[in-house]
Amino acid sequence: MTLSFQQILSRISFSVLAALIGICFALPLIWFLFAPFNARAELGLEIPSPFTLKNFFTVFENTFAMRGLLNSFIQSIGGVVLVGFAATLAAYALSRSDIPGKKSITYLLLLFSSVVSGSAAMVPIFLIVSKLGLIDTHVAVILVFAGGLLPTAMFILRDFIDGIPKSYEESAMVAGASSMQAFRDVALPVIRPGIVVVVVWAFVNIWGSFLIPFILLRSDELMPASVAIYSFYSEAGTPIVTLLAAYALIYSFPVISLYLFVNWKFGFRFFGGIKA
């Protein structure tokens, strides 16, 4: 195969361009992996020498930051359980029953939620939560997240369930199962990949959020990791790069491992299909 001069030139320039773009994306990630193990990490990229775990030990000694990780877990798992449970039941009902106007219910909720969970609604949310006397509790954070994420979760799941033939449950009922048994034995296992997708999505959302817990919580003992990360800034507001990098790596670990676990166990299959 012979290539003309122009073809060679265009291939070279394409490769160079692609490499440049790739580097732009890769650099921060490489820094993210190297800096935590470098005792003298700066904002510049540098291969750690000597390789050290000292940054991590210092971070582990910071009780506020460690407590923050635990709080993030409590809030995320609380929110995820609530969203997963409620969205599954609601989406199943919306998909399978013949309530008139069920389509518009979903869309209306979705529309409201995109308004409500935005920062524009922070003031009313704060007022409602304080009226309920829930300010500075995990429950407040969990409820607000669940409320904000539920409509989208329901929408995704309802679509997923719509793609699953009704004949599964029907054949179970003809075989002698009650509607409840048909749901538990047949529908739920088939819906599970969809629930997993929703759960991961909700977890990542809550785990990474800053604003809502920052506003709804007061005491240091309840702050999640996203807020606690500010304990690695000096009084003057400049980051302590070494500790920040180490903490950031720990902070991202649950999300990455969750993704890997789910991918290994279920695979991210949207075989119900999102029709949108």
Place this chain on the structure above:
Amino acid sequence: MASISFQNVTKSFGDFNAVSNASFEINDGEFICLLGPSGCGKTTSLRMIAGLETPTSGRIYIGDKDVTGLHPRDRKISMVFQDYALYPHMNISQNISYPLKVRGENEATRGERAQEVADVLKIGHLLDRLPAQISGGQQQRTSLARALVNPSQVYLFDEPLSNLDAKLRLEARGFLHHLQHSMGMTSVYVTHDQAEAMALATRVAVMDQGRIVQFATPMEIYRKPATTFVANFVGNPPMNLLPVEAMVEDNSLKVKADGLEVVALPMHKSFAEAVAINPNITLGVRPEHLRATAEEENVVRGKLFANENMGAEKLVTIERPDAARFTARIFTDDDIILSEDVALGFSSQHISLFDADGNRLALDNE
């Protein structure tokens, strides 16, 4: 086993009637086929027997029990779904024995029964596989096994063979026929394939637009179709139909159409009445009752349109001047020479006549 009774059953979706005022009785041990084109309400009727759809009005009985509003699980029925509805997360053994599981059988019994039924259906070696890991024919037999594993009063089938290729379908059809004969189970079988209905059923209910237009034995439906719709739907190729004009002459009925074909029939009093109201009737002749002839009476003439060799027989189609086509089924052994102009003759005892509304007119010999 039990009988089934439909009493004035109507099912509407909005203001559309999927099933209109259907009434029929199915005897204990019968194999009934619901036959009709797609969308005529067969599946809806079946689902009402299963309890997956509730009639808008009318009552349904299984045995002497009114089951109209009963949950499917309380009806003691089995059903094979068109898409098989095998549970993707359960293996074949668990799929087959699911009806036993929900009825509280212990695991050992379930495994035993699943093995027994699977062996009969020749899928006994697949019990550990998942549904996605077996072929379409095997999936079909798995869904059949699941329907048979637990003794039921009524067995329901919704086009169970429609997803199989032609060869497997014939095999499965033969097996179902054998099963029905050896077990004598009350069955309702939905199909749009008239050959399947003819082969399997003790009686066939032909449906058209939500109505049952004829409910009779396969032979009766074939020989004496109640309407032009049935005549056209049953038989392959279907009955030849030709609009004709009828007149009463010398105490006998003459049927005329363009091109000078005349049929003389012994007079029947119901004819005179029907013909007096509207002389535009329809003549029907089955393809196998037509033969090449040199006679002058009871003859359809036309130009040779197609001559298809089917092996044991051939299908000869002629086109009349009015563009109506007639197909004859002629044994290949009858060595006939077909020229461009063909005359197909028939005997008057083999014809069907339908009035202007398409309803069968009874002949004297009926």
